[in-house]
Every structure is written in structure tokens, then in C-alpha cells.
Amino acid sequence: MATAKPPQVDPAAALAEFAASSDLSATLEAYNPPHEGYRRLKAKLAEMGGYTPPPPVVQVPNGPTLKPGQKDGRVAALRERLGVGATASDGELYDDPLVEAVKAFQKEKGLKPTGLVGPATVSLLNDPGAAGETKAVELKPADIVANMERWRWLPRELGSLHVFVNIPDYQLAIVRDGKEVHRTRVIVGRVANQTPVFSETMTHIIVNPYWNVPVSILKKEMLGKIQETAGSYLDRGNYEVVVGKRVVSASEVDWANVNPNAVSVRQRPGGGNALGNIKFMFPNQHSVYLHDTSSRGLFSQTYRALSHGCVRVHEPFAFADALLAEEPGGLDGKQLKGMIGGGEKYLWLKRKLEVHLAYFTAFVGPDGKLESRADVYGHNARTKKLLGI
Known part of the structure; x- marks a missing residue:
């Protein structure tokens, strides 16, 4: 899910700016992200x-699941899509060579290689980048363009002091005046x-927090265990109702x-708190x-997409x-650590700072090398689809 709020441009104001510009190239460049x-x-x-649009992918029409040996008007498109010529006089026959090509395609895309052409296979045939990747892939120009687009989703001003989480990289950085001052792993x-x-603003810190169990987790993961133990599961886990x-x-x-x-379940502060x-x-x-x-x-x-949505x-x-x-006031980590134990302690920040949860599968590291990360949520594939690339 992305609820980023990209900066909005007033079309009339932009046109007026271009009309008055003495350097159209510089004016246009100023609309790009400054990051x-x-x-x-x-x-x-x-x-x-640069980026050159690839040739359009042949589209295979949706329809009933296609089985080996059947005749279907969609077979011609399927042959063209997979580059398999007809070996029988009937070009609409789903014959053995085409079945084998479909199985190879299914295996490559992580599907069970059945040879049956159902909705999942057709979806991947028509949109090869639709599936989320579990491993980093070789970057192509389209991937760079899609990641550049997602920079547009961020505020133009990230904050002189801000936290930047790159979800596919499983890393967090604190940046001060454009320089990284701290980096650590996240889940x-x-x-x-x-x-x-x-993006949002960090306002406070809580030491010894309660964990308020979301209703979705209570329903899907806990309720069965609670029912089986007549509630003692909650007592053992230091929960209260x-x-x-x-x-x-x-x-x-x-x-x-x-x-x-109608009930709230929360885990008390202390050892074992989630x-x-x-x-x-x-x-x-x-x-x-x-x-x-x-x-x-x-x-x-290495693979750290493991939480219920929050960032550990x-x-x-x-x-x-x-x-x-x-x-x-000189508050620091050592003082916070000294507060461990007892009830919740709220500390409201005088120096508030921005937090950006971002999604980049391609970025340039400090050494100038282009880095690639797995498209674990499939956002990059969807961005490319929306851009038509």
C-alpha cells in the first residue's frame, strides 16, 4: 500500500511559468525531484x-482454461507470444510443442508447470513483470525509470534531519543536512x-510500550489459541483484556x-513484549x-520481510x-535505556523530524555503484505497468 502524497503542480501556474521562461530546459528540470x-x-x-520502449507484448485473450489437445482461437496469439510455430495443419490446435513452451514459461515464472493455460498464466503472459520478485534481478532502463518515478512520491523537502527507510533494502538511515549519520538493519x-x-512526522517516543493487538491479528492468529485454552494463552503471554x-x-x-x-487485547510492558x-x-x-x-x-x-507491517x-x-x-535538553539513548522497567513512559520531542517509508529496488550506493534489490511487494512491477513501460 502506498499513501504517499506527491507534491501537486498547478497546471495554469506551470504553463504561465513556462511562457515567461527564458530557459525552458532549466524550468522543466526544476520540476524534477531535487533529491x-x-x-x-x-x-x-x-x-x-537512456530508455527505449520495448516492443509491445502480444496479448493472449482471457477465456476458459486451455488444455493440451484442445482447439481454441486464442492459440494463434499464444504461439506468437511464445515464438512457437504451428507444427500441424490446424493453427488453433494446442499441440505438444506449444504445451512444452507453456510449461517452460510457467516454470520460469514460479508457477506449477502443468501446461494448463489458466488466469494466472494468461496474466503473466500479458504482463511479464506482474509477479513480485524474491531475488534481486538485473536492472534494465525501465527499472531505473520506475524508481525515478517513485522519487516523485516523496516531499521535495525531506527535512534537514530525517529518517529514511528503504523497504526492499531492509535498511534505515538517519540523514542530517544531506549526510548519512546512522544506518541500521530493519525488519x-x-x-x-x-x-x-x-511520510509523517515523528512526535514522541514511548519506553516500556504496551502492544495493542490489532483486531486482524486477534481474529486470524490468536482467537483459536485463546478458545482452545479458555483464555490461559493470554495469561501465559502477559496479555490483558x-x-x-x-x-x-x-x-x-x-x-x-x-x-x-468488542474486546481489546494488549500485551503488558516487559520481557517478551512484541x-x-x-x-x-x-x-x-x-x-x-x-x-x-x-x-x-x-x-x-538476509530476507527480512517478516513483521505484521511495522518496522522493527x-x-x-x-x-x-x-x-x-x-x-x-540532552536526552539520549543511554537515558532512555535507563528508563526500562515499569509502566509506559512518554517522551514528547521538541525537535520533531520527518520519517519517510520509501520503496526503491534500484539506487546508487555511496561507492557510485548501481544497486538492485528484490521487488518483494511487486511495487516496481506495478509502477512500470502504470507508466506503460
């Missing part, structure tokens, strides 16, 4: 010889629970018939934030140290 990441990608695109949302793409504004014992709730929307010891709040419509975790061993994995931060108190460098 260094965009400029570096643009330079790499130029090195690659982002699973494909089924994607971390959204957006709130009905109305009152904390009640888990055994008081009729879990077999309860409406999950949010760890600290979370960093930038209020947003998704209820997504940065936080510690009790499952710290997962940071050693490796070594969060070191992150806090860099984050609070400009906070009046």
Missing part, C-alpha cells in the same frame, strides 16, 4: 543509453502484511461467542511505527542516540 538519489539514478540511466512487513509507503474501559480477567470472557471487535522496550511514534492512518522487538535474532537473516529496528537505543542528537 540526490533521483539525480544519481538519472545519471545511471544516461550511462545505460519490514510480510508480503501479506506490507509496510505502507508514506479490556472490555469498555475496564481490564478484566481473560477467563471472564466467553471466547467461543465473543465479538472480537514491541521490545521502545517504540518511535509518527502518528499515521496505518498505525505503523518503528520499534524494538523481542525476536532480535531475526536481524541476522536493530539496536534501537543506538538509533535513538543518533535520532536525539539535536533534541534540546
Whole structure:
């Protein structure tokens, strides 16, 4: 999901600006994102010889599942799409050579190679980039263009001090005056629970946070276990139940018939809390934030799309140290760490800063090399489709 709010351009004002311009090229260039990441990608695109639109992909019409040996008017398009000539007198026959070509295509795209041409196969035949990638791929000019486009989704001013999370890179950076001052690993949302793409302002930090269990997680992942144990599953996990504004014992709730929307379940602060010891709040419509975790061993994995949507931060108190460098009063990570234990502690920031959750599968690293990351959520493929590239 992306709820980024790209800067809006007033068409009339833009036309007036171009009409009055003495340098149309410079005026047009000023409408591009001012960010260094965009400029570096643009330079790499130029090195690659620019972008040339590929020939259009032959479209295979939708229809009933096509099975080997059948005759169908769509077979001609299927042959053209896969480059398989007719070996029988009937060009509409789904014959063995074409079946084998379809199986090879299905295997390449991660589908079961059945030879049956159903909706999933037709979708990939008509839009080869539709599937999300699990491995980094060789970058093509179209990929660079799509990533340049996503720079347009960001605010033109990122903030003199800001946090930048690149979801497919599983990395977070703190940037001060255009220079990176801190970098660490993160864990982002699973494909089924994607971390959204957006920007918001960090306003406060909570030490010893409660974890308020989302209703979706309560329904899908917890309710069955609660019912099987008559509520003792919650006691073992250090959870408490709130009905109305009152904390009640888990055994008081009729879990077999309860409406999950009528109760709140939250995990108390302390050992085993899913949010760890600290979370960093930038209020947003998704209820997504940065936080510690009790499952710290997962940071050693290469593939880190493992959360329910929030962003887990490796070594969060070191992150806090860099984050609070400009906070009046000298608050730092060491002081926050000393607050561990007891109830929730809210710390409201005087020096607020912007947080950007972004999605770049291509970027230029500090060494000038073009980097590629897996399109884990499929956003890059969808961007290319929307751009017609």
C-alpha cells in the first residue's frame, strides 16, 4: 500500500511559468525531484543509453482454461507470444510443442508447470513483470525509470534531519543536512502484511510500550489459541483484556461467542513484549511505527520481510542516540535505556523530524555503484505497468 502524497503542480501556474521562461530546459528540470538519489539514478540511466520502449507484448485473450489437445482461437496469439510455430495443419490446435513452451514459461515464472493455460498464466503472459520478485534481478532502463518515478512520491523537502527507510533494502538511515549519520538493519512487513509507503512526522517516543493487538491479528492468529485454552494463552503471554474501559480477567470472557471487535487485547510492558522496550511514534492512518522487538535474532537473516507491517529496528537505543542528537535538553539513548522497567513512559520531542517509508529496488550506493534489490511487494512491477513501460 502506498499513501504517499506527491507534491501537486498547478497546471495554469506551470504553463504561465513556462511562457515567461527564458530557459525552458532549466524550468522543466526544476520540476524534477531535487533529491540526490533521483539525480544519481538519472545519471545511471544516461550511462545505460537512456530508455527505449520495448516492443509491445502480444496479448493472449482471457477465456476458459486451455488444455493440451484442445482447439481454441486464442492459440494463434499464444504461439506468437511464445515464438512457437504451428507444427500441424490446424493453427488453433494446442499441440505438444506449444504445451512444452507453456510449461517452460510457467516454470520460469514460479508457477506449477502443468501446461494448463489458466488466469494466472494468461496474466503473466500479458504482463511479464506482474509477479513480485524474491531475488534481486538485473536492472534494465525501465527499472531505473520506475524508481525515478517513485522519487516523485516523496516531499521535495525531506527535512534537514530525517529518517529514511528503504523497504526492499531492509535498511534505515538517519540523514542530517544531506549526510548519512546512522544506518541500521530493519525488519519490514510480510508480503501479506506490507509496510505502507508514506511520510509523517515523528512526535514522541514511548519506553516500556504496551502492544495493542490489532483486531486482524486477534481474529486470524490468536482467537483459536485463546478458545482452545479458555483464555490461559493470554495469561501465559502477559496479555490483558479490556472490555469498555475496564481490564478484566481473560477467563471472564466467553471466547467461543465473543465479538472480537468488542474486546481489546494488549500485551503488558516487559520481557517478551512484541514491541521490545521502545517504540518511535509518527502518528499515521496505518498505525505503523518503528520499534524494538523481542525476536532480535531475526536481524541476522538476509530476507527480512517478516513483521505484521511495522518496522522493527536493530539496536534501537543506538538509533535513538543518533535520532536525539539535536533534541534540546540532552536526552539520549543511554537515558532512555535507563528508563526500562515499569509502566509506559512518554517522551514528547521538541525537535520533531520527518520519517519517510520509501520503496526503491534500484539506487546508487555511496561507492557510485548501481544497486538492485528484490521487488518483494511487486511495487516496481506495478509502477512500470502504470507508466506503460
